C-alpha cells in the first residue's frame with residue numbers, strides 16, 4: 345500500500361487471505377515517495393515467488409498502475425477513500441489504465457474483494473483452494489437464503505398482527 349494509513353482499509357484483504365490460509369506479505373511501497381524502491385519491489389516480485397499483488401492507495405493513486413508496468417504478475421488495485429472526493433480520485437486513477445497494462449480494480453475500499461479475487465486467481469491452479477472457494481460461495485448462498493427466510497417471516501408475522509406491509 346501507499347502508506348500505513350491505508351491499513352484500516354487494506355486489512356480486509358489480509359483477512360480474506362487468512363480465511364483461505366493463503367500466505368502473504370504486507371508492506372508500504374509508495375510510487376510517489378519511494379519510486380526506486382517501488383520499481384525494485386515490482387521488478388523482483390515474481391522472482392521472489394509472489395503470485396499476485398494487491399495494491400491499495402488513496403488520492404492520486406499511481407501505485408497499482410506503476411507496479412503493473414514493471415511486473416508480469418496480476419495486479420489488483422484497491423481505491424482507498426481519503427478525506428476529500430470520497431475515493432473518486434483514487435478510483436479513477438486506478439481504473440483508467442491504458443491498454444496493455446491491466447489493473448483489476450475493485451470497488452472503493454473493496455479490499456475484501458481484492459483478497460477474494462487473489463484467492464480465485466490462485467485457485468485456478470489449485471484444486472483444493474478451488475474446492476474451498478466453491479464451499480465459500482455456497483455459504484454465501486445459504487446466508488442469503490436465510491436472510492430471505494427471516495425477512496419473509498418478519499413481514500408475514502407483522503401482517504398476521506394486522507400491520508400494513
Ligand SMILES: Nc1c(C(=O)O)ncn1[C@@H]1O[C@H](COP(=O)(O)O)[C@@H](O)[C@H]1O
Nearest residue numbers: 346347349374375376401402405406407
Ligand atoms: N497514492 C499514494 C501513493 C502512490 O500512488 O504511489 N503513495 C502514497 N499514496 C497515498 O497517499 C495517501 C496519504 O498518505 P499519508 O497518510 O501517508 O499522508 C495514502 O492513501 C497513500 O496510499
